[in-house]
Amino acid sequence: MRHVSDLPGGNHDDFFRRLSASANHGKLWMAVAALMAAFPGKTRRAALHGLLAQAVASAVTNGIFKTLLPRTRPLPEHLPVFRFVHPQPTSSSMPSGHSASAIAFAVGVGLVRPAIGAALAPAAIGVAYSRVHTGAHWPSDVFFGSALGAGAAFVTRHWWPVRPPFPQTSRTWTEAPELPGGEGLSIVVNTLGGSFREETAAALRDVFPKAHIITVPPGEDLLEAITAAAEWPGTRALGVWGGDGTVGAAAAAAVERSIPLLVLPGGTLNHFARDAGTGSLKEAVAAASRGEAALADIGIVRAERGLPGQPEVTELLMLNTSSVGLYPNFVRRREHLQAALGKPLAGVIAMFRTFAAGTPVTLSVDGVPHRVWIAYVGRGRYYPRDHAPLLRPVMDDGVLDVRLITADESFARLRLLWSVLTGTVAGSRITHLREATEVRIDAGGAPMALAVDGEALAGVRSVEYRVLPRALAYYSPHT
Template sequence: MNRLDEALMRRSAALRPSRADVVVKKLSTSANHSLIWFTAAAVLATIPGRGRRAALRGVVAIAGASFTANALGKQIFPRRRPAADLVPVARRLTRRPTSSSFPSGHAASAAAFTTAVALESPVAAAFVAPVAAAVAYSRVHTGVHWPSDVVCGAALGLGLGLLTQRWWPVGVGQPAESAVPVRTPVLQDGEGLTIVANPNSGPDDTDPADEIKAAWPKATVIRIDDLADQDFSAVRALGAAGGDGTVAAVASVAAGTGLPLAVVPAGTLNHFARDIGVASLEQTRTATESGEGMAIGLGSVSVDGAEPTIFLNTASLGGYPDLVRLRDKHAKRLGKWPAGAYALVRVLHEAEPLTVTLNGRRQTVWMVFVGNNPYLPRGFAPATRQRLDSGLLDVRFIRADVPFSRIRFVLAALAGALHRSHTYRQMDLPGFDVRVHGRAVAIATDGEVGPEGTVFTFKARRTALTVYR
């Protein structure tokens, strides 16, 4: 290998000097500390949807590649770098690295970022890949790496880029589908549409009523506080303008009256609107004028035998409501995934275990999560759904009755091995019961804290609601 490396280095050094030498040197140094890739990620992050997912996955892949190549690979496999006199003086870097030559950290980061971006956006990767290849070759051209260092570094980066799918499957963030497409009433200018608006939704408490009236001149707009007093017998469709809590309240009425639901994303996070593929008021208006929609399932929970409460996204017992609150509080500053990890560790540290009988089996748990339809990823950071008509509930919980359960859970989550951990359980069920032993606890549904109780009955309703999309 050494003889082959030296032969290839001499062949590269024999190339005629050109202006490209200056460009290659600058490209090589621009990749120091992955600066060029973080810049590319910042540009991709300005593109909603695929662009932002590609940027986030790329940054995660860079972190893994940089740590593996520099903190592990170079320590385990020490190798002397090529002698400076193997390449012409004009090509040599001003500051030659002094760490081990094997593997190339620059090549690992370049390949990891490109692979991760390609998983989310092949079009963006087509622009990134030539630059990544040039960065990898530049390490040989400037004489700071042997060719085998670059090849092995690139292979390492490729593997780590693909490995991100273990924690974050491709497709997370895509709109969910339903096998039950339906035709909904066509509402020209919103005629026959009553929209329930929450003026306190959204990050700035902006009242969406004016924007709604401009989009649907013939629609009726009411406040969320007046929802219970309305007669919807002459209404053709209901609308909800607000966050997930507002949408869930209106969806419950729509499901009970058999009316289709138009969702206007006017909250802070808009999880449900994202999952059905509605990103703006304009998209909702287009759907109401074309009559396009789909039938979706709903989850319900009855507390101590009371009337069931509908939930669109999730319900939870134990520390999970605190986890969501902490994650959302720090998401803008840290990013969603780091904020989720921080919230998980903190809640697990502070939480008190619950003794419950879940689906007929008694056990002690830290928290219980219930999703309306199965969520992805399958670890304990559920983010999105592929289907909304499965007729199943996604049930997840962390056991507290095994030694060092919290530490073992965190380590398994970091290793992407929760499916093998004794501390974590995940099931897809059409319905189940949870009986809490001891003091009553509160249920949280769609981000809203509900009543306290000791017996919770969960059910899935496969096609209970029609939504415009």
């Protein structure tokens, strides 16, 4: 304090006074976070973690330690009066809340985006020092507050862990017919796909002038159209434009006839095209023209409906995912929000909206009873390993990705919402993650709603899943 008191006066006094004031109530860091939130992905996630760390640091500093460690603020005789902050705070001097918040935000951001954290470090250190320069705190208050802030950043990082990197994309390549100009290719276009436009069919004819293209308008039988396309004379490969349900129906026809499938980007959702590497028309054309293809596992879903003792069995092919419970509502909300908010934040908000008023269902999973918010089965191992699976780097790993989020524990809803907020769903007691080659889910006496690749099936009493390894050949670009 004597050293700071002996510093000559100047413009730096106004600078530190204004810097200190800008950080009152965390305003400076909230403004920085708002700016970072404009950039989706890790930058937005870093901003959220910084704010979470700041909130924890501020609560611990002001709510606990200022009460436990009462201390008088520096007196006017300790610094030149022109340097003193006005009005001086009246709470305990130990520890510095400004320092705790500043360091918590900068370190919290830096744990997610190190470069941005390093850029914020001078501002955070400047705010911490300004509290001594303006006579608001003793240096030891600042050091202790800074330590609390750094600790809050690391503790909340444990709550909201860094996602491990996704595995590299891997393919089991296979031979497939080369289809220059679409020769030997039959394509089915579902006009009910959410992104269908009048220009869609024309665009496909431009890139595949030799292909046989069937456009299915509303009211016509899609399965009949797929069968007709697959059996069209000279067909060596089947193409499909539509959502996950349409792609699943086409895949079943391709597997039955031992011909490769070309999945074109289209429909409301088309997860298989994304995972197959044909998320753009250019990529799909390149793979088909060069005959580049790979093998994928498929899932077989056997659902029993009808009255007890009089079961009605429906067998479906599953390319992507199936679910029971609130998962379909969660996915719809997440997909709606992610364009504006990015996937991580959209997942958190969608989870809160879905489960704040949702009701768990009672199920038996492989003979073990549970009260379940979500029963999710993915065809293949999805990442990340939490409540919001997004990507599937390997298409033929031979497993079912089984995820349950249960309500078996006391205070189930609070546990769920807290784990979503802190990013600890994967490690929470409410979450059960495993892999299997066969799974059975039984609803007991009450029928359940089942979703398979986005298509709903009502009145299901039990469902069984199994894997057919490398049963589907699909076009996928090598690069």
